[in-house]
Amino acid sequence: GAVVSQHPSRVICKSGTSVKIECRSLDFQATTMFWYRQFPKQSLMLMATSNEGSKATYEQGVEKDKFLINHASLTLSTLTVTSAHPEDSSFYICSARGISGNTIYFGEGSWLTVV
């Protein structure tokens, strides 16, 4: 079946640095990718929706200059957390929607810890 891969699965970075998380669709072309963050025992909060080749659409309250999203190809989207702070520590999850249908597949998530 379709697989979405996220990398890294876990990352620790120092406060003030930037970290990039990759989301790849491995066996299908993803026209749309979604980025979420999730705090413990809470639901997934949609951060932004990105379509290949165009700018991401950010949800209200999400800083686009802080969470840079790039969807340069049909198989890769990246989320860069810039000038990370401890409050950015969270579980970040991407999902991808293929060209052929509405089924949406999720990556395994990336744990970010900012120290």
Add this chain to the structure above:
Amino acid sequence: GESVGLHLPTLSVQEGDNSIINCAYSNSASDYFIWYKQESGKGPQFIIDIRSNMDKRQGQRVTVLLNKTVKHLSLQIAATQPGDSAVYFCAEFSTGNQFYFGTGTSLTVIP
């Protein structure tokens, strides 16, 4: 639209019983809905989906019911097993190309 950061409601069922997990969605224009299962520390796993032109869909041991009048979804799990213990989310796909998650329900199966 968006899910809110509420703490998860919980549901405990005895092994072998049927489980019913409910979800209210927000956008009457949403036309596609998916139920996901999430185990601790992992990404969501697809269970079953339903389009707005249907009111019921069955899978293996699972059934999704859609009531568009009251914007309500339910997931029924037959003969619940310990491996079904997880957090369950409904998600709505709106015509604005956004994909929002509901609050979620934590299911615990008691052996």
